[in-house]
Every structure is written in C-alpha cells, then in structure tokens.
Amino acid sequence: MRLIHITDPHLSSLAGQSFWNLRGKRRSGYLSWYRNRQFVHRREILDLLTESAAACEPDRVLVTGDLVHIGLDSEMIEAANWLRQLGPPEKVMFVPGNHDNYALDSLSSMHRHWADYLPGHFPPGGDYTSGYPVVREHNGLKLVGVNTACVTRIFSARGELGEQQRQRLAVALEKSDGDNCFECLLIHHPPFPGMTRRRKSLRDAAKLLGIMGESSPDLLLYGHIHLNRENQHSGFRSFCTASASSVENASFRIIDLEKEQKGWRCRVRLMTLDATASTRSFSLASESSWLASA
Ligand SMILES: [Fe+2]
Ligand SMILES: [Fe+2]
Incomplete structure (x- = not known):
C-alpha cells in the first residue's frame, strides 16, 4: 500500500485583495503574503509536485493542512480545485491547519467549498473539533486525523485539540x-517541545503526548514548520514534510507499507525539489525503512 504525505501548500493568491478591504488579523496575514510568502510559495512548484506525486500512483494522499493563507472564501475555491486534482475524497485525507481556519468566518467557507473532504456538516456553534478525530480504515491501515486549527488572535499561530477531541482521540487510538x-x-x-516558538505551538501538546504514551500510533505525520524532520520515539516514528510549494525546499514523502508476519514493513522516501537542476524536478533526498511490530 502506498501513501503520499503533502503539507502546507499555501496555494492561494491574494493578488486581487487589498489591505484596506481586509480586517483585523487578515491585514497582518496579507502583509506577510505581500512582503514574503508570495515569493516563497509558488504555484508552479506545487503543480510540479502534484504531478510528481500522482505519478507515484498512491492509494491514499494525506494532507496535513495550510492549503491557503488567510482563510478567505475566494482562497477556499482555489484550494477546492486542487483537492479535487489530488483525488476523490475517498482517496484524499485532509486535516486543516491554522491558515485554513484563520478567522471567524473561515470555518463556514471551508464547509461551503471543502465539504466532501471534511467530516459532517458545518457544526452548530462553529466548533472546529466537531467530527474529529476522523478515522478511516483501508486494508489494515487505520488513518486517524485530528483538527488543531482553532481561530487565534493576531500574531498567534497556536493550535489546540481541546479536551473533548483529546478524549475521543484516546478512544480512537486504542x-x-x-x-x-x-x-x-x-x-x-x-x-x-522545542520545534516551534511558543506563539506557533500546540497548546495541549503535553496532554497529546500523554495520550500517545498510553497508546501510540505507528506513525505520526505533521506539518506547520515547513521543514523536513524525522524522529524516532518509543513505539513510533514521526515525520514532518516541508511546504509543498516552497521555492527553497518543496517536498513530499512516499510511504510504502507491507504486511509481514511479524508486523508492518515501512519504507519512507523523502522527495525534494532539486532547485539546482536546469529543469526542476523532485529527487530522492533520504530514505528510512523499519519493521513496525504488530
Ligand atoms: Fe504552513
Ligand atoms: Fe501552520
């Protein structure tokens, strides 16, 4: 079985927006895009990555959030087209990031345009954790997706699972x-701890690690920090993949799983943009393989 991990494409353009028409936190987000992000996150790189990932013929595509920049309705439409390009909802598993559920009206826009890729209907009271964790099973693979994308104040990119989602997650991981x-x-x-500054961190990280200490998954995939990271923990491995559209280090991971007598053979390959080549392409940057005992 083959999985692909893609994260943080930040694919939308804010070219048609004006600073003066935006309010509150979106103004600082727009400035960040105008001064920096529009040059770092390039659609042509994401398109090349999407094509390269599709050529690997994955069974499932796993996307860990931050499709857009400031959670506007117009951005959600662009992102919906890309999600459909990745594959139908049965094939694509998506969890939101802080740039998706960015402001108070973002959640309803997400449900308007990404409904097929989200659990349930727009939740009453706007509870972003409603319907999470999402659990999907396929040929012995159990995918569990959580939502940490709470709306935050200006200059904060923090996340939180919240107590109720944590309780449901503890049951889902058993x-x-x-x-x-x-x-x-x-x-x-x-x-x-120590992976991001406090203003970008997960508020209830210690509690989540407590849950994973009780019943750990075999593999943890995450994004947000726009870097490639690989770590071994007791009982599981974790991987972060860099932003899928970055001119500096756009990457995706190919994860091959095979059931053996003593457990699951996992092979994870990191594919990274080769910016030095005359024609841009993705090539193998590193590879890990291990047996996750059943
Ligand atoms: Fe991001
Ligand atoms: Fe993020």
Whole structure:
C-alpha cells in the first residue's frame, strides 16, 4: 500500500485583495503574503509536485493542512480545485491547519467549498473539533486525523485539540487485542517541545503526548514548520514534510507499507525539489525503512 504525505501548500493568491478591504488579523496575514510568502510559495512548484506525486500512483494522499493563507472564501475555491486534482475524497485525507481556519468566518467557507473532504456538516456553534478525530480504515491501515486549527488572535499561530477531541482521540487510538492494523496519526501542529516558538505551538501538546504514551500510533505525520524532520520515539516514528510549494525546499514523502508476519514493513522516501537542476524536478533526498511490530 502506498501513501503520499503533502503539507502546507499555501496555494492561494491574494493578488486581487487589498489591505484596506481586509480586517483585523487578515491585514497582518496579507502583509506577510505581500512582503514574503508570495515569493516563497509558488504555484508552479506545487503543480510540479502534484504531478510528481500522482505519478507515484498512491492509494491514499494525506494532507496535513495550510492549503491557503488567510482563510478567505475566494482562497477556499482555489484550494477546492486542487483537492479535487489530488483525488476523490475517498482517496484524499485532509486535516486543516491554522491558515485554513484563520478567522471567524473561515470555518463556514471551508464547509461551503471543502465539504466532501471534511467530516459532517458545518457544526452548530462553529466548533472546529466537531467530527474529529476522523478515522478511516483501508486494508489494515487505520488513518486517524485530528483538527488543531482553532481561530487565534493576531500574531498567534497556536493550535489546540481541546479536551473533548483529546478524549475521543484516546478512544480512537486504542487497539484491541489481536488488532494488528497499522495506525497513522495526522496532525497539523507538531506535538513535540522545542520545534516551534511558543506563539506557533500546540497548546495541549503535553496532554497529546500523554495520550500517545498510553497508546501510540505507528506513525505520526505533521506539518506547520515547513521543514523536513524525522524522529524516532518509543513505539513510533514521526515525520514532518516541508511546504509543498516552497521555492527553497518543496517536498513530499512516499510511504510504502507491507504486511509481514511479524508486523508492518515501512519504507519512507523523502522527495525534494532539486532547485539546482536546469529543469526542476523532485529527487530522492533520504530514505528510512523499519519493521513496525504488530
Ligand atoms: Fe504552513
Ligand atoms: Fe501552520
């Protein structure tokens, strides 16, 4: 079985927007795009990555958030087209990032345009955690996706699962005796200390690590920090993949899983943009392989 991990495409353009027509936090987000992000996150790179990832013929595409910049309705339409390009909702598993659920009206826009890729209907009271964690099973693979994308104040990119989602997650991660599925947890914010500054961190990271200490997934995939990271923990491995549209380090991961007698053979390949080549392409940057015992 083959999975692809893609994250943080930040694919929308704010070229048609004006600073003066935006309010509050969106003004600072627009300035960040205008001064910096529009030059870092390039659509032509994302298109090349999307094509390269599709050529790998994945069974599932896993996307860990930040499709857009400031959570505007117009951005959601652009992102919906890209999601459909990746594949139908049965094939694409998506969890939102802080730039998706950016302002108070973003969640309703997400549900208007991305409904097929989100759990349930627009939640009453606007509870972003409603319907999460999402659990999907396929040929012994169990995908668990959580939503950490709460709306934050200006200059904050923090995330939070919240108590109720954490409780549901603890149940979702439990494996019954004899259950030898391969569990993969998808999250936008990294749950490990020291990976981001406080204003970008996951508020209830320690509590999440407590849950994972009780029943750990086999694999954790995350985004948000726009860097490639690989770590071994007791009982599982974690991978962060760089932004899918970055001129500096656009990347995706190919994850091959094969059931063996003693567990699951995992092979993870990091494919990174070769910016030095005359024609841009993605090439193998690193590879890991291990046996996740059942
Ligand atoms: Fe991001
Ligand atoms: Fe983020």
